[in-house]
Amino acid sequence: MSENHQLFGTEDLRGKLYERGYKMTPQRKEILKIFVDHSDCHHMSAEDVYNILRENKSEIGLATVYRALDLLSELGILVQVDFGDGCSRYELNTADPNVHHHHHLICVKCKKVIEFEEDLLDDLEANIAKKSGFQILNHEVKFFGYCSECLAAETE
Amino acid sequence: MSENHQLFGTEDLRGKLYERGYKMTPQRKEILKIFVDHSDCHHMSAEDVYNILRENKSEIGLATVYRALDLLSELGILVQVDFGDGCSRYELNTADPNVHHHHHLICVKCKKVIEFEEDLLDDLEANIAKKSGFQILNHEVKFFGYCSECLAAETE
DNA sequence: TTTTCTGCAAACGATTTGCATACAC
DNA sequence: GTGTATGCAAATCGTTTGCAGAAAA
Numbered sequence: 001m002s003e004n005h006q007l008f009g010t011e012d013l014r015g016k017l018y019e020r021g022y023k024m025t026p027q028r029k030e031i032l033k034i035f036v037d038h039s040d041c042h043h044m045s046a047e048d049v050y051n052i053l054r055e056n057k058s059e060i061g062l063a064t065v066y067r068a069l070d071l072l073s074e075l076g077i078l079v080q081v082d083f084g085d086g087c088s089r090y091e092l093n094t095a096d097p098n099v100h101h102h103h104h105l106i107c108v109k110c111k112k113v114i115e116f117e118e119d120l121l122d123d124l125e126a127n128i129a130k131k132s133g134f135q136i137l138n139h140e141v142k143f144f145g146y147c148s149e150c151l152a153a154e155t156e
Numbered sequence: 157m158s159e160n161h162q163l164f165g166t167e168d169l170r171g172k173l174y175e176r177g178y179k180m181t182p183q184r185k186e187i188l189k190i191f192v193d194h195s196d197c198h199h200m201s202a203e204d205v206y207n208i209l210r211e212n213k214s215e216i217g218l219a220t221v222y223r224a225l226d227l228l229s230e231l232g233i234l235v236q237v238d239f240g241d242g243c244s245r246y247e248l249n250t251a252d253p254n255v256h257h258h259h260h261l262i263c264v265k266c267k268k269v270i271e272f273e274e275d276l277l278d279d280l281e282a283n284i285a286k287k288s289g290f291q292i293l294n295h296e297v298k299f300f301g302y303c304s305e306c307l308a309a310e311t312e
Numbered sequence: 313t314t315t316t317c318t319g320c321a322a323a324c325g326a327t328t329t330g331c332a333t334a335c336a337c
Numbered sequence: 338g339t340g341t342a343t344g345c346a347a348a349t350c351g352t353t354t355g356c357a358g359a360a361a362a
Binding site: 023024025026045046047062063066067086087088 | 350351352353354360361362
Binding site for chain 2: 325326327328329335336337
């Protein structure tokens with residue numbers, strides 16, 4: 001069983017596709033590879049991925065990119081995130097479903113998105129489950145404010 | 157000083173507009189009134205507001221609705237929220253900036269959006285501020301899962 | 313061979329914008 | 338009177354879809 005975190009190999013992808021009756025294609029492999037290779041630059045949009053493909057002299061069309069991002073999200077390989085900037089963005093999912101995701105700090109001045117690794121929402125989730133009977137599968141938390149650089153620039 | 161919560165009167169609106177050099181218009185007044193009158197049905201989109209206007213035999217154009225929703229959000233009278241359903245939605249802001257907003261529970265099955273009134277993010281915010289130097293102004297929290305009805309329907 | 317996938321171009325839906333007119337101040 | 342706001346229609350932008358040919362199983 002391949003339970004390695006963060007990195008998805010070609011065979012992991014083939015297996016997940018096969019489970020649901022989808023086919024392995026070079027396009028899907030290549031698009032996933034972009035996320036693995038660019039794990040430093042998070043939150044890529046379809047357009048971002050498409051531009052990287054064109055830099056790599058790849059002939060994959062934009063519609064295929066959209067379809068692959070959708071599919072990879074459905075398979076749980078990518079996670080779709082939305083920062084309200086007019087397009088969907090995607091990041092590699094951490095393999096363990098029990099580990100909740102990091103939070104996003106969005107600077108209202110410079111628009112930078114910072115990741116914050118801790119979670120700490122367990123108490124809140126327990127509280128919600130108890131009071132509302134809602135079974136939580138996942139959450140998405142965004143904090144809006146000023147990043148440390150913009151704060152520093154302001155007090156100069 | 158008019159510090160009443162939830163409800164914005166015409167004079168509050170005029171004052172906030174005036175502060176920033178905007179003009180009071182019957183269109184802006186009428187659009188705000190829709191949110192006050194329909195405070196039960198939260199999360200209205202531009203299209204929703206436009207439809208209510210047409211029911212009321214109002215001649216306000218859709219572009220004006222979009223411009224007014226933007227403006228009212230900029231003034232802090234409305235808050236823009238996004239449930240990933242392809243359009244921006246808006247709700248009345250609570251007047252007190254120290255009171256953070258409720259959270260949204262989004263059922264992945266029936267797509268219902270439930271409001272959860274408690275906040276409880278103070279510890280987490282303090283933690284973030286300490287570790288990252290990020291000054292938090294506001295947050296947006298969405299929980300995805302199954303609502304109690306869908307859970308009940310599933311175990312039948 | 314059979315079904316799914318791709319690439320292209322056209323369609324789509326939410327939102328924005330240019331512009332002439334109307335209105336608030 | 339001056340500058341902003343409105344309404345309309347056209348433009349825009351991200352995303353989806355129909356379809357014919359290409360490729361995976």
